[in-house]
């Protein structure tokens with residue numbers, strides 16, 4: 001497991017891009033046949049990429065979790081961004097099609113990841129936060145997510161938000177998670193941008209063709225920084241930071257939040273004209 005130590009609201013203003021990356025951006029998440037986990041001090045989130053091929057991969061624990069098994073005091077959300085696969089949680093198997101979600105409840109002991117076809121492997125993206133109560137493990141196919149259409153082609157931000165792990169669909173402790181898919185010709189996510197001091201958030205861009213990038217915007221609205229990101233890395237957004245971006249083409253991303261509340265619409269919107 002990697003450890004990522006974030007920068008604070010004062011120090012980020014004096015950091016170069018490579019220093020900001022070290023504080024907020026993970027290494028590439030997906031390696032064939034491997035599990036890569038990164039622990040961030042931003043709300044003690046753990047993010048990871050799990051890409052089984054012919055052999056399955058088990059979710060391991062780590063000394064710094066101080067737990068007998070990964071989910072002993074944690075919940076996890078998993079979204080498959082690759083080929084079909086499955087996840088077994090304490091003996092129960094869930095088939096995971098592309099863009100399906102699985103919520104793994106606290107106290108799930110054995111979690112194992114499989115690809116259906118090693119030649120077209122699943123890519124399981126995982127986000128985990130500490131959890132305070134035991135709920136139920138739930139599979140949410142993409143079609144069962146709550147979808148919201150936002151933006152317009154005229155403002156280059158026409159997109160659909162699929163909220164799969166959220167109150168009303170999954171009873172989680174703090175995790176709220178889903179997918180935002182930009183329409184062809186649209187490039188802006190989270191426009192207008194926002195902050196929500198009561199929650200932190202993690203973005204992971206994917207379905208981005210070779211030689212394209214998303215220019216991710218972070219920082220206080222009065223002091224915005226830009227990090228050009230490749231697909232399939234995660235970027236942590238502290239509570240004080242905006243999290244928005246513009247791509248060199250359209251793309252899709254997973255967002256995941258943890259913190260004080262689970263109300264998706266509880267945001268402090270910021271006018272684009274106010275960004276500095």
Ligand SMILES: O=C[C@H](O)[C@@H](O)CC(=O)C(=O)O
Pocket residue numbers: 150159161179180188189190191201243255264267
């Ligand atoms: O707090 C909510 C999150 O930042 C995202 O879900 C926003 C987003 O995907 C978008 O507007 O494009």
Ligand SMILES: [Zn+2]
Pocket residue numbers: 194195196201243267
């Ligand atoms: Zn947000």
